[in-house]
Amino acid sequence: MSQQEQQPEESGAIVTTVPATKTRRALSGLKRELTDEELAAPGTQKMILEELERLSDENSRLSSFKDDYHRADKNLAVVEEKQKRNIAAEIVSGSCLAVGAAALGYAPAVWASPPSGVIALVFGAVLIICGIIAKAIKL
Secondary structure (H helix, E strand, C coil): CCHHHHCCCCCCCCCCCCCCCCCCHHHHCCCCCCCHHHHHCHHHHHHHHHHHHHHHHHHHHHHHHHHHHHHHHHHHHHHHHHHHHHHHHHHHHHHHHHHHHHHHHHCCCCCCCHHHHHHHHHHHHHHHHHHHHHHHHCC
């Protein structure tokens, strides 16, 4: 039993089978260059028109896949950009909280010198408030 068969399907994806491409073995050995006389034959024209119709149908079927791909690619780019913005907000918020907490922890050590203690206390409080606001609004 392979590893793929042992693992449960958790993504919710639907497994589909891809139809095997049909090869035309009877026509694979033919030479591809046709003379004007061969092109004028009704059988050749019917075969060419049949192949043209088949390829047109396949082209129209595949164009919807192309549109779906571009739509999904665009949605993925939007989600990735939002994720980058969230990571940046987390970095700013965490940095403000860390530096603010360090400043508040440093304030009692320098409280004896009047301007330094108050400056460290105010600086730490402002950074902690900015960190909380940055987390709340997520930039």
